[in-house]
Amino acid sequence: MDRLHLMTVFIAVAEEEGFAAGARRMGMSPPAVTRAISALEQRLGVKLLQRTTRHVRVTEAGQRYLDDARRIVAEVDEADEAAAGINATPRGHLAVTAPVLFGKLHVMPGIVDYLQRYPDMEVAALFLDRVVNLLEEGMDVAIRIGALPDSAMKAIRVGEVRRVLCASPDYLAQHGEPADPAALRQHTIIAASHVSPSVEWKFAGPDELQGIRLKPRLTVTSNDAAIEAARCGLGITRLLSYQITSELSTDALRIILPEYEPAPLPVHIVHRESKYGSVKVRSFIDLMAEHLRNNLA
Known part of the structure; x- marks a missing residue:
């Protein structure tokens, strides 16, 4: 089987924590997904998933491979978009995270606008009052309030709050x-x-x-x-x-x-460093940056 396809199937099963759910996400039959995972584990010579009667969990080796597989698949998608041209229409899935109340008040209106502009896009919004690790939790974009730690992430300042x-x-x-x-x-x-x-x-x-x-x-x-x-x-x-x-x-x-009052807290849009730059991520960041700058001024 194609190695990139096997990676994509593995990501789906790991993120959905189940073969049946992963199969639905991929549009495949459960037996086909099971064969794909078995083929991948046989190719690598390691156990990637721990199966129980109720759940599927990644092993320690599986978690490392999952992080690398997400990065590789994302880069391939971005390369495809780059080849299609800068004017390509955004399509696919985007995962966004933000604090709960800020997400409700300021991020959700931008997401709705984005989905109305780009009918081929889907967005998953994770609103939590904690710092979400973009790579480990499969997020594309985060809106963060407060000083940012040094990291390999790219950040765009869009305003401040008191x-x-x-x-x-x-x-x-x-x-x-x-x-x-x-x-x-x-x-x-x-x-x-x-x-x-x-x-x-x-x-x-x-x-x-x-x-x-x-x-x-x-x-x-x-x-x-x-x-x-x-x-x-x-x-x-x-x-x-x-x-x-x-x-x-x-x-x-x-x-x-x-x-x-102490000094205001900065608000940033944070995203993962990218070699090519994803059309869907770029278009979302541009829209969200404009929206937040207008509303946090």
Whole structure:
């Protein structure tokens, strides 16, 4: 069998974690997929997949081969697109990841626009509040908030967001507005973070960032929950500026102590280094960059 075809079948089975699901993705029969994997393992002389009654998992050798196979297949696809010409219409599958609320508010409208422009494209959107490894998890593009570590990834800066303190007008009318970060210790604090007995919020000082350790009365693990608690007048919370745009526009929440805000966080579109440059990735990045720059200005 063709080696590239075997790699493609292996990727499908590994990512779908099953022979039947991999077969459906490839448009093949399950026996044909089983023969392809067996042929690949025989060619390589190693076990790539661990089969159980319910799941299929990659072995340690299989994970290394999966990473290489994804890169090779992607480069072949890009080479095909390059040969077809720069004006080729984007087609195929694109995997995108972003933080949950940012993805909902800012990335999803861009994805919808992209799919409406390019009917031959499919997009899988993975919205998670953690850093997703593009190579290991098969992602093509990521939208990241915050400083980027050094890596082989390419990054395009498209805007920035602020870390802001906010509370409802009713809460501030009843309890008063803190004059400085230290005064937060006298207020009810809502923390959107991992559940812990205390949090430390950083604020801009005369010379450097200064930390204020606070004991939240309410700690939640989702930004939506913190926003709702603040809207209901429970207390003061800290969020990213984009997360409360609608609440600010309706005066449901107000920003406080803006003069103490730390430096804004950059927003980047990140993608894997590519020898040829994929038409589908380039077109998505161009559209998303324009969309985010217009909305994060």
